[in-house]
Amino acid sequence: MSARLFSLLFLVGTSCAQFVPGTDTGNGLQNGCSVTPADTLGPYYVPNSPVSRTMCLGTSDDDYMFVKGTVYDVNCHPVHGANVEVWQADKTGLYYDDRCRVQFTADQQGKYSFVTTVPGKYLLGYYYRPAHIHYRVTAPGYREIITQLYFSHDDSLGANDPCGSACNSGSAELIMDIRAPTADDLVQIAQLVTFPISKVVEFNPVMSH
Known part of the structure; x- marks a missing residue:
């Protein structure tokens, strides 16, 4: 496979991963919601x-991102009241027991959001793991989700991930694009922090019964 074709397929995969479950596919049909792929708890x-x-807050010069999404079930209905736990390495690639980890509850529409620094990459053996945020999502009557959120255009994804088959960084459903904030994003960001944020990521976990 040529490098150009591989790049095209990779970009298509990441675009599909950001498709909002249950929206019109263009042929009059509604797309079903597939359960979010699992990844290691770590x-x-x-x-x-x-x-x-808010987590991993440092100085105003740090590289921050606004992460948002909706927790869905396999019928594309929001899961209100889902508990979302997230944790990550700090900007230098280090984990701590007492920071860079929080939990919160999705609202009545299944929506959630938080602010964090862009996670740093860290060596695993001789190679770097891709930047990622860990997720554990639970809700009464649903199977828990344990997974990781990755970011597109990271050269450590997939086959280059030293975690190998124990991790799932090659799954297109877990690789999201980083985009600029919309006007609505800016309103939500201002409710959480007082400094500007130029990066937004959307991730929609899907749970099964």
Whole structure:
């Protein structure tokens, strides 16, 4: 496969991953919602994280992102009240037990959002793991989701990930584009922090019963 064709397929995959479940596919049909692919919990999970929608905050010069999404079920209905736990490495690639990890509850429409720094990459053996944010999503009557959110155009994704088959960074459903904020995003960001944020990522976990 040529490098140009591979790049095209990769971009198509990441675009599809951001398709909002249940929206019109263009042929008059509604797309179903597939359960979010699993990924490893990793060695740095700590239960009972603080309840907050900001984490990994440092100086105003750090590289921040606004992460938002909706928790759905396989029928493309929002899962209101889902508990979302997220944790990540800080900007230098280090994990801590007492920071860069929070939990919060999705609202009545299944929506959630939080502000964090762009996670740093860290060496695993001789190679870097792709930047990622860990997710654990739970809700009464649903199977928990344990997965990781990755970012497009990271040269450590997929076959280049030293985590190998234990991780799932080659899954297009877990690789999201980083985009500029919309006017609505800016309103939501201003409710969480007072400094400007130029990066937004959307990730919509899908749960099964």
